[in-house]
Amino acid sequence: MKQPFDFFLERQISRRALLKLAGVSTFGGMIGYSRFAKPEPTVFQKDSLSLPTRLSHTRSVVVIGGGLAGLASAYELCRRGFQVTLLERSPQLGGKIAGWPIQVNGETLMMEHGFHGFFPQYYNLWSVVRELEIQANFKSLNFYSVVYKGDRYNPEIFRPSHSAFPWNIVDLAVSSSNRLRWGLNLTSYGHWQVFREITGFNPQSSYQRLDDLSVADWVKQDFPRGLYDLYFLPFAKSSLNAPDVLSAGELMQFFHFYFFGNPEGLAFNGTCQDMNRSLVQPIAQFILQNGGRIVTEAAVTNLDWQQGKITSLTYQKGRVENTSPFWVTANPVLDATVQSPLKFYGAGDRVYAVNSNKSEALSMTCTHQGCTVYPNEKGEFHCPCHGAVYDREGRVLQGPAKRNLDRFKVVSRQDEQVQLVASNPNPTTSSGAETLQADYYVIATDVPGVQHLFSQMTGEVNSQVRQQVEKLALADPFAVCRFWFDRDFEWQQSWFTSLSGYRLTDSITLYHRIQDDYIAWAEKTGGSVVELHAYCYKEKEFPTQEALLKTFEQELYEIVPELQQATLLHRELVNQKNFSGYPPGSYRDRPETQTPVPNLLFAGDWVKMPFPCGLMERAVSSGLLASNTILHQEGLQRRALLTVKPKGMLSILT
Numbered sequence: 001m002k003q004p005f006d007f008f009l010e011r012q013i014s015r016r017a018l019l020k021l022a023g024v025s026t027f028g029g030m031i032g033y034s035r036f037a038k039p040e041p042t043v044f045q046k047d048s049l050s051l052p053t054r055l056s057h058t059r060s061v062v063v064i065g066g067g068l069a070g071l072a073s074a075y076e077l078c079r080r081g082f083q084v085t086l087l088e089r090s091p092q093l094g095g096k097i098a099g100w101p102i103q104v105n106g107e108t109l110m111m112e113h114g115f116h117g118f119f120p121q122y123y124n125l126w127s128v129v130r131e132l133e134i135q136a137n138f139k140s141l142n143f144y145s146v147v148y149k150g151d152r153y154n155p156e157i158f159r160p161s162h163s164a165f166p167w168n169i170v171d172l173a174v175s176s177s178n179r180l181r182w183g184l185n186l187t188s189y190g191h192w193q194v195f196r197e198i199t200g201f202n203p204q205s206s207y208q209r210l211d212d213l214s215v216a217d218w219v220k221q222d223f224p225r226g227l228y229d230l231y232f233l234p235f236a237k238s239s240l241n242a243p244d245v246l247s248a249g250e251l252m253q254f255f256h257f258y259f260f261g262n263p264e265g266l267a268f269n270g271t272c273q274d275m276n277r278s279l280v281q282p283i284a285q286f287i288l289q290n291g292g293r294i295v296t297e298a299a300v301t302n303l304d305w306q307q308g309k310i311t312s313l314t315y316q317k318g319r320v321e322n323t324s325p326f327w328v329t330a331n332p333v334l335d336a337t338v339q340s341p342l343k344f345y346g347a348g349d350r351v352y353a354v355n356s357n358k359s360e361a362l363s364m365t366c367t368h369q370g371c372t373v374y375p376n377e378k379g380e381f382h383c384p385c386h387g388a389v390y391d392r393e394g395r396v397l398q399g400p401a402k403r404n405l406d407r408f409k410v411v412s413r414q415d416e417q418v419q420l421v422a423s424n425p426n427p428t429t430s431s432g433a434e435t436l437q438a439d440y441y442v443i444a445t446d447v448p449g450v451q452h453l454f455s456q457m458t459g460e461v462n463s464q465v466r467q468q469v470e471k472l473a474l475a476d477p478f479a480v481c482r483f484w485f486d487r488d489f490e491w492q493q494s495w496f497t498s499l500s501g502y503r504l505t506d507s508i509t510l511y512h513r514i515q516d517d518y519i520a521w522a523e524k525t526g527g528s529v530v531e532l533h534a535y536c537y538k539e540k541e542f543p544t545q546e547a548l549l550k551t552f553e554q555e556l557y558e559i560v561p562e563l564q565q566a567t568l569l570h571r572e573l574v575n576q577k578n579f580s581g582y583p584p585g586s587y588r589d590r591p592e593t594q595t596p597v598p599n600l601l602f603a604g605d606w607v608k609m610p611f612p613c614g615l616m617e618r619a620v621s622s623g624l625l626a627s628n629t630i631l632h633q634e635g636l637q638r639r640a641l642l643t644v645k646p647k648g649m650l651s652i653l654t
Helices: 004-012 015-021 024-036 068-079 123-132 167-175 189-199 203-210 225-237 248-260 275-289 332-337 447-456 463-470 516-525 545-559 561-565 615-633 649-653
Strands: 042-044 060-064 083-087 099-104 107-112 138-140 144-148 156-158 269-271 293-295 298-306 309-318 326-329 343-347 350-354 360-363 396-398 407-414 417-422 430-436 440-443 478-485 496-500 507-510 528-534 568-576 600-602 641-643
Touching (some): 068 615, 099 275, 107 275, 123 275, 225 496, 326 447, 332 343, 447 463, 545 561, 545 568, 600 615
Antiparallel strands (some): 144 156, 298 309, 343 350, 407 417, 478 528
């Protein structure tokens, strides 16, 4: 009778794989090295040191988008002597890590788009932090917990590490009280396939095998249940893409970058203040001090193409809606849920209501702090966040909002889309158009931003690049809700904890234990500040912000029962649909940083990267890669970019 391991060898390891494994001494040496000496990061694109580092002639660059990608690109180009103009659509810089002031019981505090962890393998982001000498703006959170609802699993704890694969797996298995619940059996052919994929990432072959498969479909096969509940589900959702619409190949890249390909572990840092003060403003100050120009509330209205490249850019400073027509897509979920004769378009924090009997539309964005309002049975619009009320024409009936809802004209209708333009642009909120001509243009917006820019372009637009941009996908919307209470509570897990098994909530953050302003607020009031995240919820299940708020509050009391006896002092909701999607089959058509157009570069977490990276590190690395392309074209030394090991150690088996 065959033993299980014999069966495993017969079915899984081919003759070619056995020949590969014949280099056992080399393999053993690698394993020993990964245990006793911390592996160094991999250097990507290292240039000759004999090349000049600064520009000796005049060159200009326009960077569109003031998120991390755009800031990183502008930062590096300013360091090298380029004339840089950075344009940002919003009033504040930072994109998904922007911060803005709010009022909490008469006190000014800073709100953000949610907590972000700064992992040690964010090598390129940390290199910028060191160059700016702002390391003191960050603090270690010491360890990181993943907590599954109920008593099926114990909390999983991740701590700093200094060993790479396979020893990080060994250490985790030794320390994990759930190791017998992982359900992993390497004598099972299906389980061995899973283990091989997560430990043997190879950019070419992994995407070739798995990119056309969603994570949800992949795990329907013979898959270890414990691994899915404790690791795959929470980590897939922390990519801000739901398992049913996330490429399994993309998740393997994500796993490799965050765990299997680096020796850093999963403990991370947070910021001592909001990310605007801790990171965004120091980068912006450097840009300004080195001759750069930053323009916020800058709506780009046209990019003109001639002879295969961009020749000029036109922008207008003021509210984005006051500039030019734009398209929005129908939202049938809201149509079916909200009892109203109106038809809804858009999602997240950009929803528009169109009366089918009129050629007008109304923005559902509350003019107080950007929440989405919805009609009641009287036809009035109510804000679920702070109580503002508008009449059926969008006029303010009750504060705290002071300005009426924005109105639009329906310019055109096409299938399930409408094209809108502001009805009565207020000349006091926008200035005249300005046209810029530059040697290079870096588009570093989010996905809706770059697609909107391409819809505004004139001239001989490159068809290949346009098609790539049109195919970019958006992830499901994400939501963040921050609560202020009049009392503190006991908490045994990490100050940022991933949660699994809840209907909506994916994580909890204790701001009064992390950021200095909130620590001071808690010491003064005896209260607490708690934030819940929903990384990629389904609009059909939570169609309105009222439904989000209600569910967040219910689940918070499940997670922290002591808060049921506390008084809720204030709450803030951030709800958007602008994060990059990585659906099955999207890898092959994803645009890269360098485009076929000689003076057009892309940057953002939506570009195809030549090395493993994720989230904030993906944004920063793409911005630096875009600047490297420009430096290379000008004969300058490129910045040495760092990454984790490009391939998994067991990629020899794939």
